[in-house]
Amino acid sequence: MSRDYEEDQKNELEALESIYFEELEILDEEKRNKFKINVYTEGFREEQDGLCCNLVFTYTPKYPDDKPIVEIEEEINFESNIKQKVEDAINSCITENLGTEMIFSVVGCTQELLNSLFDQIKIEREEQREKKQREIEEIEQKKFEGTIVSVESFMNWRNLFEAEMGIAEKRAKENEANRKLTGRELFLKDQSLLDSDIRFLTENGDSIENVKIDESLFQNMDLEEDLPSGDESDDPDWKPT
Template sequence: MSRNYKEDQTNEVEALDSIYCGDMEILATEPHYKFQIPIATEEYSSEEPEKGLACKLVFTFTATYPDGAPVVEIEEPENFEDMFETRLLEHLQKTIEENLGMEMIFSLVSSAQEWLNERWDEHKFHQEELREQKLREIEEEERKKFEGTRVTVESFLKWKLEFEESTGIAAKREKNNVSKKQTGRELFMCDNTLNDSDIKFLLEAGENIENVKIDETLFQDIGELDLDDDDDEDWVPGADDDDD
């Protein structure tokens, strides 16, 4: 006795309509039944569509269903990532192959529902990992602020050199070192202002050169000094005392 596919299909549609009362929508009855059933993860709601996954499964019976596979389509996917539709259809195809010859729509809907829940759990787990990683990065940044940079001899010397150059300390130190090493004669030769006589400064101060008084007593004994124009190359200190 041959199988009455049309009758079997009608009975299954009526059973599905009672199971998914209010959610299942019959789109066509001829030449074959076509209907859609919405599925979603537990956390999904129309008020907060960003929380969860959802879609509509559209089934179309063929002439020999359930011995032949039904046509399955996915419409109005919500929050599906790339390739989710393809992966879900591949998953349902395996379920179809396992249930050929039996009414399978309820099994397909349940399998698709479970698949969505698993993908959403993976999504939440990944988001939690990202959140924890972000917290660790923030905590690490805060810790570095309190800890500061570890100082080594090399890093300190480098910082000291850069600091002294930026503040001019190095240049001042070098200038002071040069000044300390110069003799009075060298300073005199380097600084032209030292060439100016006291008389020039007096004139700049408004003093008349005629008003400059010289203390002659400072030079009274200068004539008594034995200053020869020619130095005696044979002179030996203390030799005159021996002659006496």
């Protein structure tokens, strides 16, 4: 006895309309051999977030012994190779169920795949969110840690700072001036130190004349450089040789 394909298709479509009464739409009312079913991930309609598409089915004359025509349309949030994965899953499901009414199985395997793919997308979203949060926290942490200073980086900073403030130039001038002063001039440079020593002696009842000088301390000094040339010295202790 030959199979009544039209009757089988009619009965299946009626069953599908009762199952997917909100998702199914007949596209050919006269022949009733073409229709689409909206497939989406859990919570898509409430949250407006997830994966969604329409599966457009067309019965072939000898369906279900022959494969139906299935098209994927109006994809939402299909990234990368999601559509290809859905097509592969549908073809595999059709092959496994060839010879029996299979539309319900095709819709079911598609929805299961979309849920699985979207779960992976949510995991990736969370990983990206956590990565971004870590980057923000690292930036904030660096504000408190400051910059690690090495000897080399400190010396570079100090040289630059001194150059900007004129410290290096001032120090160089002072060193140059000190190199030109004789030992006597360096000693007499700080008048406050000299006055302090005299005050200390007089307060203790001593006189400057009674101070004993250890001449050995000055043996290595070139005193001639300390003495002014000529006879017009203002130093009362100076005596010509």
